[in-house]
Amino acid sequence: MVVINYKAISIKYYVFFLLGSVFFGCHHDPYDGISLDEFILDEGLRIDLIAAEPLLDSPLDISFDAQGRIWAVELPGYMRDIDGSDEEAPDGRLVVLSDNDADGIMDTRDVLLDTLVAPRTLLHVYGGLLYSHGTGLYWSEIEGLSLTNTILIDSLYVVGGNIEHQPNNLYYHQDNWIYSANSKARYRRVNGEWLREATSFRGQWGLSGDADGYLYYNNNSVPLFTDYAWPNELLDNPYQSIRYNLNQSIAESRRIYPYGPTAVNRGYIEGILDEQGRVKEFTSACGPLIYHGDRLGTAYTNNAFVSAPEGNLIKRYIIEESKDLKIASSPYDTIEFLRSMDETFRPINLYNAPDGSLYILDLRKGIIQHRAYMTSYLRDKILGKSLDQIKGLGRIYRVSQSNDTPKPLANKSGYTKSDLLKLLQSNLMYNRIYAQRVLIGLDDRSIKDELVKILLNPKNEHGQISALWTLEGLGLIDADIWQQASQMPLNTKIHWHVAKITSRVKDVEVDSLISYFQKLTALGNRSIDQQIAREIGKYDIAPAQSILTNLIDRYGNDPHTVEYLINGLSGKEESILTQVKNNSSADSLSNMLNVVINYKVNEDVKTPQLPKATYKDKRTAGLELYSQYCSACHGLDGMGKNQLAPPLVHSEYVSGSPERLTAITLVGLQGPITVNGKNYDMKAVMPGIMNNPALTDADISDLLTFLRNSFSESSWVSEEIVSKTREELMGRTEPFRAEELIRFGSEK
Numbered sequence: 001m002v003v004i005n006y007k008a009i010s011i012k013y014y015v016f017f018l019l020g021s022v023f024f025g026c027h028h029d030p031y032d033g034i035s036l037d038e039f040i041l042d043e044g045l046r047i048d049l050i051a052a053e054p055l056l057d058s059p060l061d062i063s064f065d066a067q068g069r070i071w072a073v074e075l076p077g078y079m080r081d082i083d084g085s086d087e088e089a090p091d092g093r094l095v096v097l098s099d100n101d102a103d104g105i106m107d108t109r110d111v112l113l114d115t116l117v118a119p120r121t122l123l124h125v126y127g128g129l130l131y132s133h134g135t136g137l138y139w140s141e142i143e144g145l146s147l148t149n150t151i152l153i154d155s156l157y158v159v160g161g162n163i164e165h166q167p168n169n170l171y172y173h174q175d176n177w178i179y180s181a182n183s184k185a186r187y188r189r190v191n192g193e194w195l196r197e198a199t200s201f202r203g204q205w206g207l208s209g210d211a212d213g214y215l216y217y218n219n220n221s222v223p224l225f226t227d228y229a230w231p232n233e234l235l236d237n238p239y240q241s242i243r244y245n246l247n248q249s250i251a252e253s254r255r256i257y258p259y260g261p262t263a264v265n266r267g268y269i270e271g272i273l274d275e276q277g278r279v280k281e282f283t284s285a286c287g288p289l290i291y292h293g294d295r296l297g298t299a300y301t302n303n304a305f306v307s308a309p310e311g312n313l314i315k316r317y318i319i320e321e322s323k324d325l326k327i328a329s330s331p332y333d334t335i336e337f338l339r340s341m342d343e344t345f346r347p348i349n350l351y352n353a354p355d356g357s358l359y360i361l362d363l364r365k366g367i368i369q370h371r372a373y374m375t376s377y378l379r380d381k382i383l384g385k386s387l388d389q390i391k392g393l394g395r396i397y398r399v400s401q402s403n404d405t406p407k408p409l410a411n412k413s414g415y416t417k418s419d420l421l422k423l424l425q426s427n428l429m430y431n432r433i434y435a436q437r438v439l440i441g442l443d444d445r446s447i448k449d450e451l452v453k454i455l456l457n458p459k460n461e462h463g464q465i466s467a468l469w470t471l472e473g474l475g476l477i478d479a480d481i482w483q484q485a486s487q488m489p490l491n492t493k494i495h496w497h498v499a500k501i502t503s504r505v506k507d508v509e510v511d512s513l514i515s516y517f518q519k520l521t522a523l524g525n526r527s528i529d530q531q532i533a534r535e536i537g538k539y540d541i542a543p544a545q546s547i548l549t550n551l552i553d554r555y556g557n558d559p560h561t562v563e564y565l566i567n568g569l570s571g572k573e574e575s576i577l578t579q580v581k582n583n584s585s586a587d588s589l590s591n592m593l594n595v596v597i598n599y600k601v602n603e604d605v606k607t608p609q610l611p612k613a614t615y616k617d618k619r620t621a622g623l624e625l626y627s628q629y630c631s632a633c634h635g636l637d638g639m640g641k642n643q644l645a646p647p648l649v650h651s652e653y654v655s656g657s658p659e660r661l662t663a664i665t666l667v668g669l670q671g672p673i674t675v676n677g678k679n680y681d682m683k684a685v686m687p688g689i690m691n692n693p694a695l696t697d698a699d700i701s702d703l704l705t706f707l708r709n710s711f712s713e714s715s716w717v718s719e720e721i722v723s724k725t726r727e728e729l730m731g732r733t734e735p736f737r738a739e740e741l742i743r744f745g746s747e748k
Contacts, residue, residue, distance in 0.1 A: 031105075034395075038342040040259065040335075041399070042316075045296065047338070048398045048406050050359070051097050051106035056394030059361055061121045061169060063129075064354050065142075066438075068409030070097040070106060070396065073119040073131065078163055082379060082388045083636035084371030084623070087163075092116030094131060096145060097396075104406025106396070110145050118163055123170035125178065126189050126441040130170055132157055135614060137187070139194070153187060153194050160615040162370050164220075169206050169287075169349065172437050174213040174465075176473035179231060181207040181217055184608045186231065190475070192443075198608040199232055200246050205286035206307070206349060211429050211462075216288050216304060223285040223306040224251040224317060224328050228560055230500065233534065237570035239599040241606040244559045251306075251317060251328045254281040258311035259339045263381035265369050268713055284310040284368065287361070289350035290319075292429040295357035295400040304328055305337065305358070307347040309368055314338040314347055314360065324526060324560070338399070344390045352430050353398065354409050360397040366390030372619040376638075376649050376711050417442070421450055424470065425463030432466045440473035448476050455494075456484060464494045472501060479507040486516045490523060499531035514543045521547055529555065530564040537568035537576075556586025565589060566596055573597050618716075622706025625699060629689065630707075638711045646673060646680040648711040653741075655712030660744030661704055662717060662725040666690040668735030685735055690726060697722040 031052050039047050051070065058076045065071060074093040077086060094113040097106035122131040128141045130153070137157035140147035157180075158166045167183035177186045179199065186199040203217025203225060210216070216226050229245040261277030264284075274280050287307040291300055304317040316337035317328035338360075346363040353359045366387030369378055382388050398406055412434070415423070423435035439447065451474075454460070454467035468485065471477045482505045485498045499520060502513065517532045529551060536547050548565075555561035566589070569576050577593045580586040599606060616624070627636065633645035640647035648654050653661060653675065668688035672681040689695055697719050704717035 038340045038345065040339045040341070042337055044402055045399055046402045046404065047360075048104075048400075049395065050104070050398050050406065051394075051396040053364075053393045053395070055097055055106060055109040056095075056396070057093075057392050058363060058365060059394040059396070060119070060363070061349055062351065062359070062361055062396065063122045063124050064351075064409065065096075065124050066413040066415075067411050068099065068354070071095070071122060071124070071129070072097065073116070073122050074394065075118060075120070075163070076392065077118075079365070079367040079369075079371065080391065082367065082371075082382060085636070087371075088117065090115040090117045092119040092133070094119065094122065094147075099408050102408040104398075104408055112145060112147055118158075118166070120163065120166060120168040121170045121180065123172065123178065125172060125437060127438075130178070130187075132167065134158070151194075154185060154196055156611050156614065157183070157185070159611040159613070161617045162372055162620045164370050164373070165204065165617060171207045171209065171215075172433060173209060173215070173231060174433070174436075174469050175230060175232075176436075176440060176469060177231065179207060179215070181205060185610055196610070197232070198235075198610045200227075200235075200242070200608050202227075202247075203288075206288050208288050208290045208304075208350075210290045210302060211292055216290055218285045218288050218306060220284050220286070221254065221282055222249050222251070223254055223282050223308075223315065224249070224288055224304055226250050226326055228326075229530075229564075233500075234563055234567045235607045236534070236567050237596065238605045238607045239596050240563070240566050240570075241595070241599070242563055245563050248326075250319070250326045253330060255330075256280070256282055256308050256311045256313060256315055257332075257334050257336055257339070258308075258313055259341050260343070262311055262343070263378060263385065263387070264310050265373065265375050265378045267381070268375070268377045279311050282306075282308055282310075284308065287347065287349040289352065289358070291352060291358055293352050293356035293358060294428060295355065295404055297401055305350050307350060307360075309346040309348055309363065312340040312343055312345040312347075314350070343385070343387070344393070354430055354434070355407065356428055356430070357404070358399040360399065362395040362397065364390070364393035364395050370620075371710075372617075372623040372706065374710060375713060377713065379637075379649075379710075417444065417447055421447065421454065424466045425454060425460050427462065429462075432462060436466050436470045436473065439470050443474065445474055445476060448474075451476070452481055452484070455481070456488065458489060458492050458494075461493055464492070465497050468494065468497050468501065472504065477501065477505050479505060479509070481505075482508055483512065486512070490519060495520060496525075496528050496531065499528055499535075502531075503535055510539065510541070514539065514541070514547070517547055518543065521550060526555075526558075526561065530561050533561060533564040534568040537565065537570075537572060552580060552583070552586050552589060556580065556583065556589045559588050559592065562589045562592050566592060573600065618702045619706050619709060621699070622702040622704070623710075625695075625703040626706055629703070633684070633686070638707075640680075643682065644684050645682065645686065646675045648707060651675045651711065654707050655714045657744045658704070658708070658715070658717045658721050659725055660741050661707070662700070662722055663729060663741070663744055664736060665700060665704060666722075666726055667729055667732055670735045670737060673738040688735060690729065697726065 034052055041047055058074050059072045060075050062070050062072045072095050077089050077091050096110045098108040099106050100108050117134040120132050128139050130139045135158040136152050137154040138150055139153050140150040167180040169181045171179045177188045179186050181203045184201050186197050188195050204219040208216045213230050218224055225247050227246050234242050258278045262279045264279045267273050285306055289305045291303050304319055306315045313336045318331055319328050346365055346368055347360050348363045349361040351359040420435045420439050423431045426432055451467045451471050454463045520528050533551050536544050573593050573596050634640055634648050638648040666688050668686045670685040700722045701717055701719040708714040
């Protein structure tokens with residue numbers, strides 16, 4: 001039984017619940033009638049419903065707080081109808097779900113904010129809440145169920161695109177920086193001040209990490225990328241383009257196996273669907289997760305899971321290493337980890353939950369394709385299946401072993417510093433990162449001695465690593481702590497992290513540093529050597545040069561390590577190239593140095609830069625222009641209006657010659673005209689936009705690209721075509737008649 005706290009939800013949700021009682025027979029339990037029989041899941045596992053409508057409506061991201069509550073951002077305005085109407089309306093919400101009867105199921109909804117513009121993500125950090133709203137990133141203090149003292153962290157968190165291509169999934173990394181998917185910015189707070197730095201761009205929707213601090217992400221067609229370097233490790237050389245250690249696709253196969261036929265945007269293209277009408281490969285991969293909980297069983301630990309909302313499934317990959325590279329392979333042949341028989345199951349994000357289980361966030365929506373990218377093919381499929389009517393829903397599921405059941409999430413709000421220090425040494429990565437984040441948020445430097453004690457205890461490797469980065473986050477690592485850490489037994493993993501952190505420690509004596517690096521390179525550990533490689537080039541003394549020469553001989557043809565070497569040789573590229581030009585064991589280093597030198601000569605900076613202005617991607621801009629200039633006559637759906645304008649959907653004038661479509665748009669058209677075999681004798685004349693000073697050739701290119709993408713199956717219209725056609729038609733003021741357009745051809 002789930003009880004709704006009606007005082008905590010608005011009247012409209014109460015009305016929604018009452019209507020549901022009338023039409024769907026829900027009298028007491030708002031989750032009555034929601035069956036889990038739609039799911040086909042790995043044997044030995046179970047799936048439980050943790051929250052559902054009316055407690056959730058179009059959720060995009062969640063975050064767990066210290067009290068075991070689930071905070072969520074909702075975007076009910078995303079594709080509220082087939083035309084994507086009013087998407088800028090401020091109706092996004094921030095809500096809190098609570099489990100008041102302690103059965104592990106959320107039963108209460110509190111709305112904290114309800115006028116947000118396109119919120120996409122949130123994260124509990126520094127004792128408050130970080131969340132997106134409009135183009136900005138904000139942080140607020142939390143008092144009970146209220147947000148106070150809100151500050152703007154970044155006014156350009158969003159710089160362009162639509163919701164499918166905007167920053168999302170705030171992720172707290174071991175290095176104490178906060179990253180987002182689809183973003184070039186990272187954030188942290190130091191001494192009460194927020195810092196914002198450029199970072200490498202990662203993925204489209206979703207961001208996750210493993211216990212070693214490597215990040216994982218994807219785009220809509222590539223299910224899994226990883227970095228072989230920690231964030232910002234390889235940004236010291238401004239003219240170095242990182243090819244081998246960032247954005248590496250590791251999934252052996254992109255094949256997916258949905259339960260039934262699926263409606264996808266480019267389903268008309270040969271090879272997209274199988275003989276049963278099921279999509280064959282990812283087209284909307286999102287929400288990747290490296291699972292490091294303990295509720296699925298050891299076989300699943302460190303596996304990757306990727307959401308496929310277009311296929312109504314979640315795919316599982318086992319990650320293994322081969323020749324120092326990661327490979328992600330599926331353990332199944334023609335099935336998946338989880339599949340739904342319901343086409344409205346839309347998993348968009350996956351989470352390592354505080355209890356060690358896997359949580360699934362289900363958008364549960366009929367339309368997931370943004371209007372700017374939707375083809376006429378998909379539009380017809382959506383309308384034919386009435387998927388546009390599926391809205392106002394949203395669910396959270398929990399996956400665990402079959403003998404496990406949901407229990408209330410632990411309330412950590414009363415944890416003392418001692419409790420957090422114990423949690424810092426937990427076997428569960430969620431607990432370690434949580435404790436690290438909270439301890440740094442408390443900004444209490446009195447725990448320095450306890451952290452050092454944990455750092456120097458080789459019996460708990462997890463605790464050592466977490467203590468080191470907690471010390472870093474609190475600004476407490478000094479030369480003395482570094483010296484103690486560097487003297488620990490060399491067979492422990494902590495030295496990889498000590499080597500990483502060395503450049504951040506002030507006042508370390510150079511002799512001690514070089515001596516430490518000499519001992520580490522003797523181990524022959526490639527990962528540790530890479531950390532030394534990015535540091536040793538900064539020192540010109542003979543012992544350092546000896547280490548450098550040793551590393552070049554050892555790794556000069558290993559492009560991954562060469563990138564670390566070049567990163568530490570910024571400004572010395574020419575002299576090193578001269579040194580290794582006759583060294584056959586350093587051919588890769590020579591070749592890559594030449595590339596960097598060429599960029600340097602041309603002052604072609606390759607490191608990421610922070611955005612300075614917002615923009616709109618071409619098809620989003622095209623949609624807005626269409627809504628402004630064309631939809632009044634042709635309709636938002638492109639179906640035309642009687643006696644006013646012919647349809648654009650399936651029109652040969654849209655799908656045919658791009659020059660002809662451009663000419664009509666520039667100069668205008670007067671009837672009669674035949675479209676798709678039907679004659680239209682329009683009384684109104686379509687005006688041209690060639691002389692509109694507000695529209696550039698780039699704008700018109702965006703508009704026509706949108707038309708051809710949305711109402712036909714044709715290629716883009718380039719800005720060059722618009723410019724050339726404009727020049728050809730310069731001086732013409734009369735709208736075209738249909739018979740005149742033959743000179744522009746009709747080929748696609």
